[in-house]
Amino acid sequence: MKYYIIAGEASGDLHASNLMKALKNQDSKADFRFWGGDLMQAVGGTLVSHYKERAFMGFVEVLFNLRKILGYIKFCKKDIAKYKPDQLIFIDNSGFNLRIAKWAKEHNFRTNYYIAPQVWASRESRVEDIKRDIDAMFVTLPFEKDFYKKHNYKVNFVGHPLLDAIAGRKQIDEKTFRKQHNLSDKPIIALLPGSRKQEITKMLSVMLKMLAKFKDYQFVIAGAPSQDFTFYQQFIKNNNVAFINNKTYDLLSVSYAALVTSGTATLEAALFKVPEVVCYKGSWISYQIGKRIINIKFISLVNLILDREVVTELIQNDFNEKNLQKELELILEDKKREQLFNDYFELETKLGRNGASKNVAKLITES
Numbered sequence: 219m220k221y222y223i224i225a226g227e228a229s230g231d232l233h234a235s236n237l238m239k240a241l242k243n244q245d246s247k248a249d250f251r252f253w254g255g256d257l258m259q260a261v262g263g264t265l266v267s268h269y270k271e272r273a274f275m276g277f278v279e280v281l282f283n284l285r286k287i288l289g290y291i292k293f294c295k296k297d298i299a300k301y302k303p304d305q306l307i308f309i310d311n312s313g314f315n316l317r318i319a320k321w322a323k324e325h326n327f328r329t330n331y332y333i334a335p336q337v338w339a340s341r342e343s344r345v346e347d348i349k350r351d352i353d354a355m356f357v358t359l360p361f362e363k364d365f366y367k368k369h370n371y372k373v374n375f376v377g378h379p380l381l382d383a384i385a386g387r388k389q390i391d392e393k394t395f396r397k398q399h400n401l402s403d404k405p406i407i408a409l410l411p412g413s414r415k416q417e418i419t420k421m422l423s424v425m426l427k428m429l430a431k432f433k434d435y436q437f438v439i440a441g442a443p444s445q446d447f448t449f450y451q452q453f454i455k456n457n458n459v460a461f462i463n464n465k466t467y468d469l470l471s472v473s474y475a476a477l478v479t480s481g482t483a484t485l486e487a488a489l490f491k492v493p494e495v496v497c498y499k500g501s502w503i504s505y506q507i508g509k510r511i512i513n514i515k516f517i518s519l520v521n522l523i524l525d526r527e528v529v530t531e532l533i534q535n536d537f538n539e540k541n542l543q544k545e546l547e548l549i550l551e552d553k554k555r556e557q558l559f560n561d562y563f564e565l566e567t568k569l570g571r572n573g574a575s576k577n578v579a580k581l582i583t584e585s
Contacts, residue, residue: 219305219583220251221238221248221250223250223251224252224254224294227311229310230310231269233333236382237307238261238263239261244579249263250262250263251263251266255444266297291314294314298318305328305330306327308330312336312344315331319348319351323350323351329351329353329354332358333379334359334373338365339514345366354581358378358379360523360570374581375570375571376571376578377569378574381489381566381574382572390468390471400460401436404435404436405436405474407432407438407474407476410478411425411440411479412483413443413445415445415449417479418450421497422453424542425497425542438459439454439461440462441463447463471490473490479496480533485519485520488520489562489565491562495530496520496531497542498537499533499537517531520562524568
């Protein structure tokens with residue numbers, strides 16, 4: 219079969235690449251055309267557009283780049299029509315994908331959605347669009363199945379793909395890892411500032427202030443695959459901080475604690491059993507808009523899944539030097555760490571079944 223896959227951001231590239239591998243195992247004649255990244259390209263097929271070209275963050279940035287985004291949407295529709303896929307697969311990236319899905323359904327393409335839009339967090343009315351435009355929905359968070367059931371829409375809970383991505387990684391030797399990256403023997407505090415230039419700049423400006431306050435620790439910036447090393451040089455040159463690019467899982471596996479920008483990375487740190495502080499700061503306008511349309515108690519997946527505050531979230535004005543120091547000190551204490559470890563094990567249990575990519579591939583090829 220011919221598969222057209224649309225993914226955005228590094229996490230979408232990861233999950234889509236694993237799904238492509240699973241589809242190839244199910245379908246020996248699988249042919250791929252996709253919007254994604256390097257990991258998808260490594261599996262094989264034709265890359266139409268790299269997610270680096272479409273990394274727009276926040277309401278204001280999207281507004282300023284609206285003409286460019288509309289151009290991508292127009293081109294995508296034409297490209298799908300020309301390719302004529304048997305299956306169209308959307309991975310997260312709802313702002314873009316739901317617009318394509320509406321057009322695709324009108325043109326009788328089979329539509330699948332993996333890593334569901336977070337309509338439970340804002341603009342719940344979009345569920346009606348999903349019911350109209352998506353033939354098969356594959357959800358990865360345990361509470362999503364009940365959410366859609368409430369709206370009379372049957373979805374498939376397939377487990378979370380991060381469980382497989384983490385379980386399937388090659389184990390590293392910490393001593394060798396430290397030597398390869400010129401790290402000291404101090405306990406490591408990982409800095410995960412996000413993947414877009416705008417958010418990285420905002421987050422690191424505060425995170426790096428912790429270096430002077432925690433001199434007994436080795437701070438390491440986790441470089442995102444979406445950014446070149448030259449971008450990070452401005453943060454590294456005036457600070458005694460290490461930098462490791464595109465090896466976040468290896469870094470987390472040897473980290474003692476982490477400061478993490480809200481997103482998929484909060485769940486990744488928890489699954490590696492790393493005590494973390496969740497951080498987020500957007501533009502004033504984007505935050506004010508978001509505050510009015512987002513109706514959830516928490517922003518981190520860890521807290522959302524467990525439905526209580528397990529990891530501290532420092533959002534907008536609360537994300538400052540004083541608060542970050544206080545919360546970092548707390549997660550370095552034995553009592554807090556023991557509590558977090560217990561909560562993390564509960565989280566892993568709630569995420570349920572393994573084999574998300576295999577489960578989705580089987581359902582798609584059999585549809």
